[in-house]
Amino acid sequence: MKRDGAGANGTSAAAAKKAKSENFGVGGRPQPTLGAPRSRPVSQTFVTAGSVVVITEVTDVEDPVAAVKELSAKLDRSRGCLLSSSYEYPGRYAQWTLGFANPPICLESWSRKFKVRALNCRGMPFLPVLFDAIAASSAVKDVKMVGADCIEGEVKEPEGFFSEEERSKQPSIFSVIRVVKDVFASDEDPNLGLYGAFGYDLAFQFEKVKLHQKREAEQRDLVLYIPDEL
Secondary structure (H helix, E strand, O other), X not given: OEEEEOOOOOOOHHHHHHHHHXXXXXXXXXXXXXXXXXXXXXXXXEEOOOOOEEEEEEEEOOOHHHHHHHHHHHOOOOOEEEEEEOOOEOOOEXXXXXXXXXXXXXXXXXXXXXXXXXXXOOOHHHHHHHHHHHHOOOOEEEEEEOOOOEEEEEEOXXXXXXXXXXXXXXXXXXXXXXXXXXXXXXXXXXOOOOEEEEOHHHHHHOOOOOOOOOOOOOOOOEEEEEOOEO
């Protein structure tokens, strides 16, 4: 797993000065910030809670502006995401930019159905351990391998009554997310995890609401990636 940093304290002096001058473009529109997340990983090897061996290699980004532009262009033709915060408050918030392209693993859901897919050859080695972990969860059913690169399954309908405090613990797609998270859990690298987008309809997994608008069959409720390079 490769990590690209921007210097020991986030950015070099020259890069920080350049980033500040390019924070806003034409018309004052905010541009991607170039600060790094506060937690900077180190090059190391460790084992996650799910017995996944992770080898991290950290390198510096020589030109943060060019790196962001290059990533942004890649996202026009490949999967991934670009996250950025331009807000800064001493002691609480810091500017940062983080992103990736061509991730190896993807988790998608449609209502209570889900798929975990290897998007390329780098994702294939993770599927056996993910399949075993998901299949062992009491919250899912009909878990199966579809071909060599996809896990399919369905979250069980909740049974019984759940109090307000217990609603989030009933079977839902978040049960699957927790399983995947636990497989890759480690205190060694806080940047290792799931990145993506959550749809509004996920709320209906906790509250039975009559739907008045038609949903397209291919509409996904969430798309999450596990990147191997940030």
